Amino acid sequence: MLVVHPSSRCDICLDPYSTSDLATSPHAIAECGHIFCFRCLYSLSTSTCPLCREVFDPDRVKKLHVGNTSEQENAERDDADRDNTERDNAEQGVVYDHANLLLHRMSLVLGEGVPEADVAEVVSEVQEWLQSQPDDPNSVSPFHSAGASQM
Numbered sequence: 001m002l003v004v005h006p007s008s009r010c011d012i013c014l015d016p017y018s019t020s021d022l023a024t025s026p027h028a029i030a031e032c033g034h035i036f037c038f039r040c041l042y043s044l045s046t047s048t049c050p051l052c053r054e055v056f057d058p059d060r061v062k063k064l065h066v067g068n069t070s071e072q073e074n075a076e077r078d079d080a081d082r083d084n085t086e087r088d089n090a091e092q093g094v095v096y097d098h099a100n101l102l103l104h105r106m107s108l109v110l111g112e113g114v115p116e117a118d119v120a121e122v123v124s125e126v127q128e129w130l131q132s133q134p135d136d137p138n139s140v141s142p143f144h145s146a147g148a149s150q151m
Helices: 038-042 069-109 116-132 141-150
Strands: 026-028 035-037
Touching: 035 038, 069 116
Parallel strands: none
Antiparallel strands: 026 035
16 A cells, blocks of 8 residues: 655645545556646646656556554654664774774784884874773773783
């Protein structure tokens, strides 16, 4: 079942859609997907979409339903939660990528013959980065243990 948002309106008459009144119920043109109320769609002089001018077959027009406001709000809330989770995962990925880069740099300065200044620079970067991270020890625990063993 195809559903439109409860606050949607017909693009021709600007009346809100309704499922209780056939004249203002939303209908979609199958060929282009544009949506209009029944009254406006069937009052067109030609079977041409008023928005994109595509010719359509009136027999292929599909009735839509107006969504329940609470269902729509729940769906929007779920979408927002999913977006927040994806953003958090992306941020966490950046943190781990930076941690891995610093671990790699630490491994390069641990060998023999590395100038003391290079070692001090990397250790300083690691300490600054660790201080900028949240107090959650599990967030970068492998890095904490690697950094602690070198200092």
